[in-house]
Amino acid sequence: MMYEQRQQPLMNRADRRKINGERRNAIEEERLEVVDLSGISLKTLPNPSLNLATICELYLFNNDLQIIPESLTARMLNLVVLDVHSNQLKSLPNSIGCLSKLKVLNVSGNLIESLPRTIENCRSLEELNANFNKLSRLPDTIGFELVNLKKLSVNSNKLVFLPVSTSHLTSLKILDARLNKLRSLPEDLENLINLEVLNVSQNFQYLETLPYSIGLLISLVELDASYNQITTLPDSMGCLRKAAKAVC
Structure with a gap:
């Protein structure tokens, strides 16, 4: 007692x-705060002394930014949305890997030639938009780390191939890789069990074949492989039971 x-x-x-x-x-x-500095002709970002950990959404699109300081992204530990589309960025800071809570990243409409490998540390990322850049490749192991990624949009770049690890993005629902220079697609696409939309159109003279695994995508409802040099389709295409729209 x-x-x-x-x-x-x-x-x-x-x-x-x-x-x-x-x-x-x-x-x-x-x-937590939403900060919108879009469309005000910003050329550089200040190095504020305030607590950047209070920012959960940061909008910097439609400016003239050429660089994002390493020190800035390293301090935005609660950032969930980062939108820097339509700037003059040639690269992203390595410290972007510090954004462990980041869910949406939009870097479309810039001059980026490659994504830092540290982006793989953004394991909460659900949506990555990197359209209209100068990307020639994606990080080789991107598919092993971004396990929560639902949308990968990299259209209008200079990609020659997608990493083999892309087939490990098992949460992926949308893959948009049109208007590139793709010569082939990863072989093990059937692992993308949640993929609903696949667009690899307009790779023109570069893409000549589709892998057999493309017909084994159990959740696929939309496939666009038009405007390529594909002359024959894999036999597995007959297995696409859910595909309501298939353009080849």
């Missing part, structure tokens, strides 16, 4: 600590 009486205050203190911790987390979430 005395033991139970002595234990009770300890349990109460533990409960209080838990409740206080939950309250602190709730307060921190309420303090």
